[in-house]
Amino acid sequence: MSYSFRAYRFILQCVTNRVKNYSTWNTMSVKEFVNGKIAGKKVVVFSKSSCPYCTKAKDVLRQYVGKEISEGDYEVIEIENDPRCQEIQDYLQQLTKARSVPRVFVKGKCIGGGDDTAAAHKNGKLKSLLA
Known part of the structure; x- marks a missing residue:
């Protein structure tokens, strides 16, 4: 796989810690x-490990794993x-109209x-979505 000069330059900037604000390229x-x-x-969950709402969603979903x-x-x-x-959250906002985490995707x-996610589990909708 070959990379463009721009990709190499970006990687070099990251390695040398000069990139403070990611460009449109990224x-x-x-x-x-x-x-x-x-x-x-x-099932995909975009999460932050210290977020209690993320923990709530992950705890619910773990019940379905396996x-x-x-x-x-x-x-x-x-x-x-x-x-x-920040860019990931910005893009999630474009996709889902919400920037907060967790963002839970099913199929x-x-x-x-x-x-x-907890409400969908409680009312049975989550199980049917996962079927």
Whole structure:
């Protein structure tokens, strides 16, 4: 795989810690990253490890792992340490009309956040969405 000069320059800037504000070049990779994750798994959660609503959603979803969700079809993406965290949240806002985490996707569709996931579990909708 070959990279363009622009890609090499960006990588070099990252390594030398000179990149403070990611450029438009990286915005496309954020879209590709998010879309690829959503398309690649049955259930995807964009999360922050210290967020109580994220914990709520993950706790609910863990109940389905090994049953309605195979371990390989479930992914939690903790974004707080990703240097593109703000851009990821900006893109999630474009997709879902909400910037907050968690953003829970089931079969490519956003079902909402922690409270939404818990409510869908409680009323049985989550189980039917996962079927």
